[in-house]
Amino acid sequence: MKNVCLITHIADPDGAFPIILGQLVFEHVDTFSCEIKEVDEVLKSVLECHKNYDTIYIVDLNVSDEMANTIDKSAIFKEKVKVFDHHVSREYLNKYPFIHVVDSKDGRKECGTTLFYEHLRSTYPNAYLEKEVLKKMIEWVREVDTFDFLEEYREEALQFRDLYTIYGRERYIEHFLKGIREQETFVFTETEKVLIEVEQERVKRYVEEKLEHIKFATINGIRVGISFAEANRSILGHTMADRFKDKIDIAIVINVDRSISYRAEKEGVDITPLATYYGGGGHKHAGGSPIPYGLEESIVEQIFERVKWENGEESLHECL
Numbered sequence: 001m002k003n004v005c006l007i008t009h010i011a012d013p014d015g016a017f018p019i020i021l022g023q024l025v026f027e028h029v030d031t032f033s034c035e036i037k038e039v040d041e042v043l044k045s046v047l048e049c050h051k052n053y054d055t056i057y058i059v060d061l062n063v064s065d066e067m068a069n070t071i072d073k074s075a076i077f078k079e080k081v082k083v084f085d086h087h088v089s090r091e092y093l094n095k096y097p098f099i100h101v102v103d104s105k106d107g108r109k110e111c112g113t114t115l116f117y118e119h120l121r122s123t124y125p126n127a128y129l130e131k132e133v134l135k136k137m138i139e140w141v142r143e144v145d146t147f148d149f150l151e152e153y154r155e156e157a158l159q160f161r162d163l164y165t166i167y168g169r170e171r172y173i174e175h176f177l178k179g180i181r182e183q184e185t186f187v188f189t190e191t192e193k194v195l196i197e198v199e200q201e202r203v204k205r206y207v208e209e210k211l212e213h214i215k216f217a218t219i220n221g222i223r224v225g226i227s228f229a230e231a232n233r234s235i236l237g238h239t240m241a242d243r244f245k246d247k248i249d250i251a252i253v254i255n256v257d258r259s260i261s262y263r264a265e266k267e268g269v270d271i272t273p274l275a276t277y278y279g280g281g282g283h284k285h286a287g288g289s290p291i292p293y294g295l296e297e298s299i300v301e302q303i304f305e306r307v308k309w310e311n312g313e314e315s316l317h318e319c320l
């Protein structure tokens with residue numbers, strides 16, 4: 001059976017679900033979770049041990065043009081690496097045969113999970129992949145990730161999304177992997193229903209609190225609202241863009257630890273030029289860019305005097 005490596009991210013269910021799919025299909029999957037800015041580096045070290053793997057998947061993330069070019073020049077790498085991504089700002093990478101960036105198909109928005117699912121389904125037919133319980137979960141992940149809701153699923157899709165926060169990534173993967181293997185249909189348990197209600201109330205409070213402290217500005221003439229938040233950034237951004245639609249065009253949420261999110265709601269507004277200018281990308285109404293190198297240090301230096309930094313970078317990981 002194949003040995004597979006899967007590189008994806010920790011941000012949301014669209015990064016977690018490919019791991020579930022990989023485990024349903026393959027006997028052995030090594031997973032690496034990273035931020036978009038780390039993909040090249042992680043892939044580089046995975047390629048150093050490429051003999052361990054038959055296929056190296058990258059899902060819901062992408063490589064740089066430079067990295068893609070390196071892969072393209074090697075017959076072995078080109079055969080092993082497969083990228084499934086749905087971020088329009090990376091569509092230009094489709095010039096490489098091993099990169100598949102699809103934003104939508106037949107008027108339906110795609111996400112990393114749906115693209116990877118269709119690939120697995122057609123390449124490695126497997127009874128689990130045909131189960132209704134799995135198909136429903138994948139649809140919910142897609143809707144929440146793309147905001148392309150079918151009205152009949154909307155509420156359940158959002159509740160299912162909340163279970164990701166409630167369970168935490170590891171338990172979510174473990175729990176639903178088991179559920180897909182053992183169950184035919186999906187039902188929210190009574191405990192889950194209560195937990196979801198509590199979680200939704202908590203998120204609502206968090207978002208309202210953040211909305212009270214927005215900074216309004218223009219960036220290169222674009223009217224923006226800026227908030228600092230570490231959690232629930234997508235819903236915060238969408239709510240901000242919607243509530244202040246007369247005042248701003250783009251909602252920006254900064255997580256100093258991780259990345260910057262951009263959200264828009266209005267027709268005719270496209271966040272990708274701004275996100276791309278700052279080294280990121282995404283879709284028309286949702287995207288992100290990395291935190292500038294050294295930001296945390298400069299914040300500390302703004303607050304404190306005579307700061308002396310200790311060096312010592314750790315390597316990301318070693319060959320398994």
Ligand SMILES: [Mn+2]
Pocket residue numbers: 014060086111112145
């Ligand atoms: Mn996604």
